[in-house]
Amino acid sequence: MIIRVENLKKIYNTGEIQVEALKGVNLGIEEKEYVAVMGASGSGKSTLMNILGCLDHLTEGKYVLDGEDVSSLSGNSLASIRNKKIGFVFQSFNLLPRLSALGNVELPMVYAGTPAVLRMKRAKDAMERVGLGDRMQHKPNELSGGQKQRVAIARALVNNPAILLADEPTGNLDTRSSEEIMDIFESLNDEGVTIVMVTHEHDIAMHTKRAVVFRDGAIISDKPVENRITGNGGIRA
Amino acid sequence: MNLMESFWSALQSVRANKMRSFLTMLGIIIGISSVITIVSIGQGGKEAITGQFQDIGTNIINVEVKAMDTSIELRDYFKLGDADLLEEKIPEVDWVAPSAESMGYLKGEKESKFAHMAAVDENYARLLNIDMVEGRFINEGDVRNARNVVVIDDVSAEKIFGTVKAVGNRVKVSNQSTDTNVTIAGVCKNPGGSMAAMFGDNMPAMVYIPVTIRDKVLQKPEITALSVSLTDMSHSGETADKMIRLLEKSHRNEDKYAASEGFTEMDTINSVLDIFTMVIGAIAGISLIVGGIGVMNIMLVSVTERTREIGTRKALGAQNKDIMLQFLTESLIICLIGGIIGMTLGVVLGLIVGSIINIPLGVSPLVIFAAFGFSSAVGIFFGLYPAQKAAKLDPIEALRYE
Numbered sequence: 156m157i158i159r160v161e162n163l164k165k166i167y168n169t170g171e172i173q174v175e176a177l178k179g180v181n182l183g184i185e186e187k188e189y190v191a192v193m194g195a196s197g198s199g200k201s202t203l204m205n206i207l208g209c210l211d212h213l214t215e216g217k218y219v220l221d222g223e224d225v226s227s228l229s230g231n232s233l234a235s236i237r238n239k240k241i242g243f244v245f246q247s248f249n250l251l252p253r254l255s256a257l258g259n260v261e262l263p264m265v266y267a268g269t270p271a272v273l274r275m276k277r278a279k280d281a282m283e284r285v286g287l288g289d290r291m292q293h294k295p296n297e298l299s300g301g302q303k304q305r306v307a308i309a310r311a312l313v314n315n316p317a318i319l320l321a322d323e324p325t326g327n328l329d330t331r332s333s334e335e336i337m338d339i340f341e342s343l344n345d346e347g348v349t350i351v352m353v354t355h356e357h358d359i360a361m362h363t364k365r366a367v368v369f370r371d372g373a374i375i376s377d378k379p380v381e382n383r384i385t386g387n388g389g390i391r392a
Numbered sequence: 393m394n395l396m397e398s399f400w401s402a403l404q405s406v407r408a409n410k411m412r413s414f415l416t417m418l419g420i421i422i423g424i425s426s427v428i429t430i431v432s433i434g435q436g437g438k439e440a441i442t443g444q445f446q447d448i449g450t451n452i453i454n455v456e457v458k459a460m461d462t463s464i465e466l467r468d469y470f471k472l473g474d475a476d477l478l479e480e481k482i483p484e485v486d487w488v489a490p491s492a493e494s495m496g497y498l499k500g501e502k503e504s505k506f507a508h509m510a511a512v513d514e515n516y517a518r519l520l521n522i523d524m525v526e527g528r529f530i531n532e533g534d535v536r537n538a539r540n541v542v543v544i545d546d547v548s549a550e551k552i553f554g555t556v557k558a559v560g561n562r563v564k565v566s567n568q569s570t571d572t573n574v575t576i577a578g579v580c581k582n583p584g585g586s587m588a589a590m591f592g593d594n595m596p597a598m599v600y601i602p603v604t605i606r607d608k609v610l611q612k613p614e615i616t617a618l619s620v621s622l623t624d625m626s627h628s629g630e631t632a633d634k635m636i637r638l639l640e641k642s643h644r645n646e647d648k649y650a651a652s653e654g655f656t657e658m659d660t661i662n663s664v665l666d667i668f669t670m671v672i673g674a675i676a677g678i679s680l681i682v683g684g685i686g687v688m689n690i691m692l693v694s695v696t697e698r699t700r701e702i703g704t705r706k707a708l709g710a711q712n713k714d715i716m717l718q719f720l721t722e723s724l725i726i727c728l729i730g731g732i733i734g735m736t737l738g739v740v741l742g743l744i745v746g747s748i749i750n751i752p753l754g755v756s757p758l759v760i761f762a763a764f765g766f767s768s769a770v771g772i773f774f775g776l777y778p779a780q781k782a783a784k785l786d787p788i789e790a791l792r793y794e
Contacts, residue, residue: 209786210707233709238709249704249791253408265397266709310708 158184158351164215165202176202178372189344191360194355194369204353204365206321209233221317238266242311246323248303250295256306257291263314281309301332321352337362402721416690418673419683419729420661424763426676428738451625452758453632455618455651468648469614484631489515489619494610499564500552507597511606519619526561530602538604540574545582548597567611630634684774691723691778702782703790716783723775731767
């Protein structure tokens with residue numbers, strides 16, 4: 156099991172009021188799964204994503220990621236877990252504007268201490284993998300939205316993480332680009348990448364294999380997706 | 393992330409905001425260059441003064457008649473024999489240079505000039521660094537034979553003869569009542585340097601004559617000072633007492649002479665110059681601090697602007713120290729580049745100012761190290777707080793920042 160979450164609680168202390176964002180969540184995700192986390196805003200899905208992504212500390216409960224209990228790790232240890240085991244894809248891409256596409260993809264390996272030559276090779280491989288072999292030296296502002304998100308996916312994959320966490324990856328994209336990204340996710344999952352994706356769009360969730368729905372800090376439904384939309388399996392450049 | 397990578401990454405970000413980086417650097421440039429200019433000029437001034445005394449070493453004692461004492465009589469003044477007496481009777485004495493000084497006139501065929509006249513012997517040249525431009529200084533033969541010769545300064549030679557090549561020409565030296573015809577034996581550089589050139593006529597001429605012709609040339613021919621060179625300075629106080637007692641015995645008087653070490657004067661000038669340099673240097677140093685605050689300010693702006701970038705980097709696995717290092721190197725680079733430009737500018741400015749006031753510049757390697765040291769220190773000191781602020785950002789908050 157890649158992710159095992161037991162009785163997970165997250166309580167925010169905002170002055171005198173305590174807000175319970177997650178009320179004892181239990182969730183297990185196996186290797187090679189493709190999961191959509193759904194729910195309205197304020198349902199607790201973003202809080203869960205932050206904890207799964209080791210960006211936030213949990214208040215109570217247990218979180219085991221890839222066989223390692225990360226429930227009580229400190230800031231810098233979490234940074235190193237994020238670096239090795241988690242690949243992030245954000246809604247707003249979060250590419251560094253001054254770096255080339257290739258430079259952005261190299262970044263996680265810079266923090267992992269990978270030697271420069273190896274870094275370059277692996278970054279190029281990852282760029283090829285998302286179909287951007289001809290856009291390596293472009294700056295993010297010279298790329299379309301879909302291309303930017305593909306650079307972000309290449310960046311997320313480059314350290315061979317245990318899990319790919321995507322937070323509304325199509326939220327800033329048009330329909331055609333969204334389909335492109337979904338195709339890439341589909342084929343990555345076929346290659347064995349575990350993907351957890353937060354989305355509030357039903358259409359997008361229909362691409363995944365399992366949908367977990369949140370409401371008021373608890374899971375209200377967790378079942379396989381029926382009538383999946385599967386793309387053509389190929390990646391359009 | 394290693395040091396080299398954060399260096400290149402920081403350099404890239406400095407280059408990305410050229411105008412802003414330059415304006416930030418300007419504070420450091422002004423600070424460093426003004427400190428270096430001032431310190432170099434101060435150092436150069438000190439070296440110039442020291443240079444005047446350099447060749448004679450530090451072993452001079454001046455024995456003078458207490459000029460302010462109204463009970464001084466004619467017999468109290470030194471005689472030439474006193475110099476021989478000191479040389480003979482006191483083993484620590486190496487040589488003695490007697491001197492008498494008065495104001496008078498130096499008269500050419502057309503031109504005439506107010507003059508400071510010094511009656512000296514051949515030892516006088518060992519006392520002060522006298523630069524000969526033409527001919528020679530007063531020598532032993534001039535003194536022994538009481539020759540009517542003079543050494544005048546170059547500015548006056550230029551004025552009277554139109555050239556410094558005036559050796560062999562005749563002039564008159566006057567003490568107002570009588571004129572004496574003398575031959576020019578040498579022309580020396582005016583001790584006033586460029587000041588004399590600047591003030592021209594308003595500076596009196598410098599005229600040296602053999603001490604043995606002082607009676608007919610000087611208005612006040614009495615020898616008022618004996619400059620004594622000692623072989624051993626370790627008991628200079630006792631030796632000075634011994635000399636004064638010997639002189640008092642020979643002149644049958646008491647309490648008419650005072651001894652002082654020649655270098656106390658230079659030490660005073662030097663310490664005044666040191667304080668002066670320090671005070672102005674400190675004022676310039678304040679501008680360096682202001683420059684540092686400018687760096688801190690711009691780094692804080694940069695941290696705020698790049699909050700999302702910091703969040704992204706942290707999400708990708710950057711540790712707090714990586715972020716810290718990134719911003720610290722950035723402020724360090726700004727300050728170091730500023731320091732290098734400031735140093736160059738400071739040395740150039742110092743050279744220009746030094747050549748205007750005719751002081752050789754004292755740029756030591758120490759100044760260069762100090763410039764690097766100071767600018768790095770400013771970069772680290774004022775970069776620390778913004779870098780720490782960046783490092784401590786919460787990744788979730790930072791990623792959400794608009």
